[in-house]
Amino acid sequence: MKEILAVVRMKKTGATKKALVAAGVAGFTAVKVLGRGNLVTDPKAIEECKEKLLSMGMDEFSEAGDTEKMVTSFLDGSRFFPRRLFTILVHDDDVPRIIEAIAGANRTGYGIGDGIGDGTIFVMPVSDAVRVRTGEAGEAAIW
Known part of the structure; x- marks a missing residue:
């Protein structure tokens, strides 16, 4: 299992959400954050x-x-500038597809050079997950 953290422009929140749903992501969390690159x-x-x-x-x-x-x-x-932080738990095999969906939805080419300020994606290992409602653990708990 992996956790994907994606920091994106506030104006790209809707596009990111649509891209994740289209990519088949069952659930994710999004919060407002402040930062700079x-x-x-x-x-x-x-x-x-x-x-x-x-x-x-x-x-x-x-x-x-x-x-x-x-x-x-x-x-x-x-x-600092307002950004949106998406957190997504995924199966290892789905990481490249989800990253491409997020990157594709957020690539603007704005700014100085191509894509400055378009965001950052981090991928981290997850040792376990538990779905509270059902008690499912591990891979079964994330999708």
Whole structure:
């Protein structure tokens, strides 16, 4: 048995849920989390991203200083961002299929380069599981 932890963009929650259901996952848990990923260090790429984000974030209701502060805190890593954490228990043989379903639903190509900020997937071993309702244990308890 394996536990898959997938950290995804909040806007990708619905797509991830649909992908998991389509992949045949019987159950999973999703919670709101805060975090940040790797920082981009290329000054040219940072400036391009900053210009793009500032142009996207401005409207007649936005304060220029507030928007710039938010964009800067995003780029320098001083700000956490809301994400969704999915937890899925799967049979060992199903891991590649479930990972591909999650990755496919979350691959955007947004940001600096392809897919920066699209999320992270972790796979860990699970020694046992017990279904409370039936008392089933091990592999029988997860699907």
